Amino acid sequence: MGMVGAGALALGAVNAQASAVDAKDVKFDEEWDVIIIGSGFAGLAAGLKAAQKGNKVLILEKMGRIGGNSVINGGGMSVPMNPVQEKTGIKDSKELFMNDCLKAGLGINHPELLSTLADRGLDAFKFLVDNGVQFKMDHCAHFGGHSVARSMLTTNDSGSGYIQPMLEKFEALKDKGCELRRRAKFDDFVMDGERVAGVAIREEYKFDPNLYSDDLENTSGTKKTLKAKKGVVLAAGGFCRDKIFRKLQDPRIPDDVDSTNHPGATAGVLLKAFEIGAYPVQVDWIQFGPWASPDEKGFGTAPILTQQGTFKYGIAVDVRTGKRFMNELADRKTRADAEFKILREDPKAYPITFADTKMAFKDLSEEVISKGMASGKLVGECASLDEIASKYGVPADALKQSVKKYNEGVKAKKDEFGKQESALSEINEAGPFYVIRLSPKPHHTMGGLKINTKAEVLSSKTNKPIPGLWAAGEITGGTHGASRLGTVAITDCIVFGMIAGEQIA
């Protein structure tokens, strides 16, 4: 009777407010080999790998649409020593890649995880190609903070270029007993002693972006417990949209700040993993995207229009002075800090970035450019520097002087802010120009669960893996240290997702 009572109690409170459920108290509703929480890059990579090995795999996605932040991501993936680098004569190495990451990460990156990215990056790239992802094979992109161009781009310049083909491949395994279930919310672990034996979930979950904390307040859905015979993979992403937990780590983040993340990017799964003894690692490092714009909601198109466009072929200036204030291709932390410095002095003085129209978007697909232009608000078109000055309230003479000085630096191959020589090209002073306003948005949470190089989640109770538990992607911590370099996230997600799928027996 006692045990039945305890079981009923546990099942009656399967949500954020309960504790992990004891397997002895549970009659499982379903049995799977592998259960994966999250359907982004890491979740799909783990799911595909595990399924292709013959496992019965269930991927759970709490939202109505799949892909989380991945599907709205810009689609660049760092692949050190990739075939396009070889073809185009770009010299890269493991050391160069690791040093770039360590520099941006302020030296606190976990070296064995970075090393794994370098060692398995090419495998991950091949895995993606095998699963139908289409990459631009004529050039690599050179993202901020990287010493060389090493970022592969999908042909559609979007993370959906990964998610769509991987999803199709995964759904084609339906007849082998695999399934991706939407609106299925992870509530807690089911534990068999210290081993993860399954998960307690709610189906028909209706995520509510209007709640202050969806994880704590949302009572929708129908409860179920699912057995995971071989293991559970956490691929639930970061917590940039978790108003409570992000503010605990950085109290300066206002509740109403815009973010590049989808509304479901909350800390619920991460916090539940801490409860079963997973180590928290470097959880307070929150990255702000320095290439976001206040003139569109969420991630938007500005990141790619600036990163692959105006930051490379143009400059950014402080509208109050007309002067440049950063290396437009520095690492994210450096650039976001530089923009924040201006915005803290004057919260409405959004810096601008611009380049002449011939050059600005020449590397981008028509699809992306027209998406960026669609609203008419994101990209300003100005016939001359004088028009930029009058439209954005910039001192005209200082602005002209800044362009002149930049062009002199290009000629001398020496930029005053240390912009990489390979990315220097003159701006046509005559115009016309494309102009974008800048405002940093919470973009990536560097910290999370400690995993080893096998993607196993380590336990603070033993300093050894928690049996039956793996994790990959933004929910893990340590790989990126204090600040993640652009396009290393996809590498991180695919490499460790793939490893998790390989390791689950």
Added chain:
Amino acid sequence: MGMVGAGALALGAVNAQASAVDAKDVKFDEEWDVIIIGSGFAGLAAGLKAAQKGNKVLILEKMGRIGGNSVINGGGMSVPMNPVQEKTGIKDSKELFMNDCLKAGLGINHPELLSTLADRGLDAFKFLVDNGVQFKMDHCAHFGGHSVARSMLTTNDSGSGYIQPMLEKFEALKDKGCELRRRAKFDDFVMDGERVAGVAIREEYKFDPNLYSDDLENTSGTKKTLKAKKGVVLAAGGFCRDKIFRKLQDPRIPDDVDSTNHPGATAGVLLKAFEIGAYPVQVDWIQFGPWASPDEKGFGTAPILTQQGTFKYGIAVDVRTGKRFMNELADRKTRADAEFKILREDPKAYPITFADTKMAFKDLSEEVISKGMASGKLVGECASLDEIASKYGVPADALKQSVKKYNEGVKAKKDEFGKQESALSEINEAGPFYVIRLSPKPHHTMGGLKINTKAEVLSSKTNKPIPGLWAAGEITGGTHGASRLGTVAITDCIVFGMIAGEQIA
């Protein structure tokens, strides 16, 4: 039978590797009103407050000696707007104090906790005086990063000046049923649903500094479960000596690095609190003491000889160049970073600090000075700048030039590194001098558990207090942000320890 089995199982594994124990499965060995984990500043303050309200209080200390890091601390306590400031004409304010802390903390401090320190600092000071702590009442000390002198010092220049009298007061309450138990190790919480109902401990515990992880490997002691009718206070300190957990937060910390902390400063209690749902806050910020010396073990005497001595009345120089390289009274992070920069270029090039012997230690007690001199290795005595140059391998001309330049800055009331005007006094170039070598040591872990202004530990399951659980001192996070100002730790420990003791009904 099922419940008995579960109970026996839980009791059979009462150590780091188990999960929290269910109160229903336990027959308690003892009953207390309040149980406190840790016997440092925070634990004794909480214990005294709770005991003086008539509660039956048990303080548990895992080590053989009481006081943890507190008893080896330098003894300075920030008290904004204190009576000595008033007497000596020093203007201070809540805003000034909070801004100093926020500046050092890189702005990520939790404002409501800082605000509580400012509001209750004077109460805490009075509470200490009432409990027999003896302060120097002629002057306040001016510590690095503070805008004004606001740090009260004990007459013996040591944290033992707090611990001894508080301990005596507490032990005098023995006949009221209070007790401080040494070698009593917290293993886990006993939970009654979501309420902390007690603790599982081991008595006759023998902490073993030779184990890689005492928390995970030590099997000594006899198990007991103790009921805490009103609540448990966590005052177990930080984790500067936890080789595993500190390296997860900063992989650059070598296992064999010396620390200012006592050997028992591990993360065991903190990690157990995460398991019952306490939020981790800013856990990866680890502070290094920039005033420590490689010429003594542990905390030693260098911190007070430099902070109250050579940093104030002298300068610090890079031995390779003979030049100053920092404001000797900047905040800790700034100074430790400056020293690390030198030591990463040349790991043996320990910077030196010196002042002329007449001034160097004039503010310090005989007891402290003779302790510092005792080994003959910590404090070098040099007759002249030439002798410093030859003894420490410093370019002599550059060294003389640095002293000259410093003295000119003193006269002009403008220091080249921005040392506070009130702390500027000329160095007698003729000597003789006291000299100390510098090497940063892990000193304080800023992050920890999230508490509210009532010292209640917040739960990630509810974003509300965990019933029956309080915390104070270094085990909590958020007060100090990215870097703690010197002497604010004691304020933090006493204020929140006192509040925890007040709040436990």
